[in-house]
Amino acid sequence: MRRQRGMSFISVLVVVFIAIVFVKAAITLVPMYWQNQMLTTIINTMYESGDVKSDTRPNQLKKLLEERLSKNDIRMAFDDLNIHTSNRGLTLDWPYEQRGTLFGNIDLVVRFYQQKDFTQ
Known part of the structure; x- marks a missing residue:
């Protein structure tokens, strides 16, 4: 063993553990960001479709948003x-x-922030 080549068994385990943590984090984070993108699309579609008019009340907008989220199987707290x-x-x-x-x-x-002006 004049020259040691390659990684030791412990080094391989550490690399595998770090890879598992990154893969698990990606599996957890990707759906969150996907859901946020879907919410952004829903809000923009509500604006572009003209469903929200100048005489729309806040509770009507909330109800419309709840319906659209329900159709897309997105569950979120409106607190x-x-x-x-x-x-x-x-x-x-x-x-x-x-x-x-x-x-x-x-x-x-993960913290997100949605902001949209529904002005005509």
């Missing part, structure tokens, strides 16, 4: 959803977070 009324239309402000389990009691938390 932090804020819909403001102005003389130009409605403004949607929605900070929310999603959690996913990494291992056991270790969670990954």
Whole structure:
């Protein structure tokens, strides 16, 4: 053994463990970002389709949003959803977070923020 070649068994285990952590994190995070992208698409479609008019009330917008999310099988809490009324239309402000389990009691938390002006 004048020259040692390759990695030791412990080094291989460490590399495999790190790879498993990254793969598990990706499996947990990708659906969260996909769901956020779907929500962005739904909100933009609501704006572009003309379903939200200048006389739409905040509770009507919330109900329309709930229906669209339900159709796309997206479950989200509406606790932090804020819909403001102005003389130009409605403004949607929605900070929310999603959690996913990494291992056991270790969670990954991702914070998102949706903001859209529904002005005509």
